[in-house]
Amino acid sequence: MxxxxxxxxxxxxxxxxxxxxxxxxxxxxxxxxxxxxxxxxxxxxxxxxxxxxxxxxxxxxxxxxxxxxxxxxxxxxxxxxxxxxxPLFNRDETINDLLRQVADDHLQKLSEMKAANLMESDYTAAWVHEVKAPLTSMKLTIDANRQDPAIRKIESDWLRVHLLIDRQLYISRLTTLESDYVLEKIKVQQLLTPEIHELRSWFIEKNIAVEIEGDMEVLTDSKWCRFIIRQLLTNAAKYSLAGGVICIRTSLSQGGNPVLSIKDDGPGIPAHDLPRIFDKGFTGGTGRLHNAATGLGLYLAQQVAGKIGISLSAHSEKDNGTTMNMTFSTENEFDATRT
Incomplete structure (x- = not known):
């Protein structure tokens, strides 16, 4: 100096x-x-x-x-x-005044941005809830006429719209996840069952079987964890071959952490695409073959996973399917984070 x-x-x-x-x-x-x-x-x-x-x-x-x-x-x-x-000199006093003015201006702009984002989030949430009403009515009609093959096709399209709207609701809540975060001990199958039931029309349409092996208790936020599982199951259903099988297994990592694995039998992910699958907007070569790919599902899953103590990883071989692994934190790891 x-x-x-x-x-x-x-x-x-x-x-x-x-x-x-x-x-x-x-x-x-x-x-x-x-x-x-x-x-x-x-x-x-x-x-x-x-x-x-x-x-x-x-x-x-x-x-x-x-x-x-x-x-x-x-x-x-x-x-x-x-x-x-x-301040010891007049220039120091001027610097103090300038720093305070800049801070006040920054806080004011930040407050305005937060207010605008909150308004937009509230509007999105209100819009989603308004749209869900006619979707619920449509679902009742579909359930009452399920024997009609045309209705089964409509149900598949209805599910796609329902999931997109539901995902938008989760996106609007993502910035405030910390205030809506509740840790609980829950069985893995309790997390899987409602999501498999939600996607059953897709599985039936493509004649995909879902096999579940094992069960264990994990410590997580059930609502947000189910959101992650939904994104992984949606991808597995999208890329699995007709008449294929989605295998879901539980295990323990070398460090003793619970691991949930979801494996499809789709075309797999090329090695050069694998490191980028969690990037926002990335669809990859396989995704470009499916016009429905947006590149948001895995990105959002990764964002949520990072906030609730879950580690996402993928293993894939060309023409041999893809395995998505969810590694849960242990109770001791959560305690260490809190302290």
């Missing part, structure tokens, strides 16, 4: 050096200002010493404000506006 200060004060240093040089020149030229060389050297050394002491004093004085600012910036837990150092 001292080197930087000297660079800032180079005009002072040059002025002092120039002044001494001009003074020495005048003394040497002007016979009326005659002075012994030893006395001249003594005078120069005295002035240099005084100037060095002056620089050190000004350095400590002028950098005190900067040092206190750096301490505030290095401690993000402190309220920096309340902790702004007392």
């Amino acid at each position: 001292f080197i930087a200060y000297l660079k800032d004060m180079k005009s002072w240093i040059l002025l002092f050096a120039g002044s001494i040089a001009v003074t020495d020149l005048l003394i040497l030229i002007d016979k009326g200002l005659a002075m012994k060389l030893s006395s001249l050297i003594y005078l120069n050394l005295l002035l240099v010493a005084i100037f060095i002491l002056f620089l050190i004093w000004r350095y400590k004085k002028e950098t005190q404000y900067k040092k206190e600012l750096l301490q505030i910036s290095g401690d993000p837990s402190r309220d920096w506006q309340e902790g702004l150092p007392e």
Whole structure:
């Protein structure tokens, strides 16, 4: 910091050096200002010493404000506006006023953005609830006429619309997930059963069998965990071959964490696409063959998983299906996070 200060004060240093040089020149030229060389050297050394002491004093004085600012910036837990150092000079006071003004403007804009997002989220939620009413009515009609083959086709399309609207509702709630997050111990099959039942018309349409092996208790938020499972099952149903099988298994990882695996028998994911499947909007080569692919399902699943302590991973081989793994956190890991 001292080197930087000297660079800032180079005009002072040059002025002092120039002044001494001009003074020495005048003394040497002007016979009326005659002075012994030893006395001249003594005078120069005295002035240099005084100037060095002056620089050190000004350095400590002028950098005190900067040092206190750096301490505030290095401690993000402190309220920096309340902790702004007392100004020693007029320029310090101007900086304080400017920083407070910028902070107030930023908070005002942030508040306006949050209000706009909240309004949009509320509008989306209200719209979704309004749309769900006619969808519920349609579902009752479908259930009453299920024997009609045309109705079964309509049910498949109805399910697609229902899932898209329901996903939009979850998207609108994603920013406030922390306030709607409840940990509970629950069996994996209790999470799977309602989602498989929800998607049964797709499974029937493509004659896909669902095999479940094993069960175990996990610690998670059931509502948001079911949202993740729904995205994985939707992908599995979409890419599985007609007459295929979706295998769902539970196991323990090497670290003792519960793992839920969902495997389809679809075309698989190419190796060069696998690292990007959780990227927003990424559909990959396989997804482009399905016009319904949006590149949002796995992205949203990953976003939710990261917030509720679930690790998502994928394993796939070309022409040999894809396995999606959900690794749950243990109770001890959640306790460590909270403390």
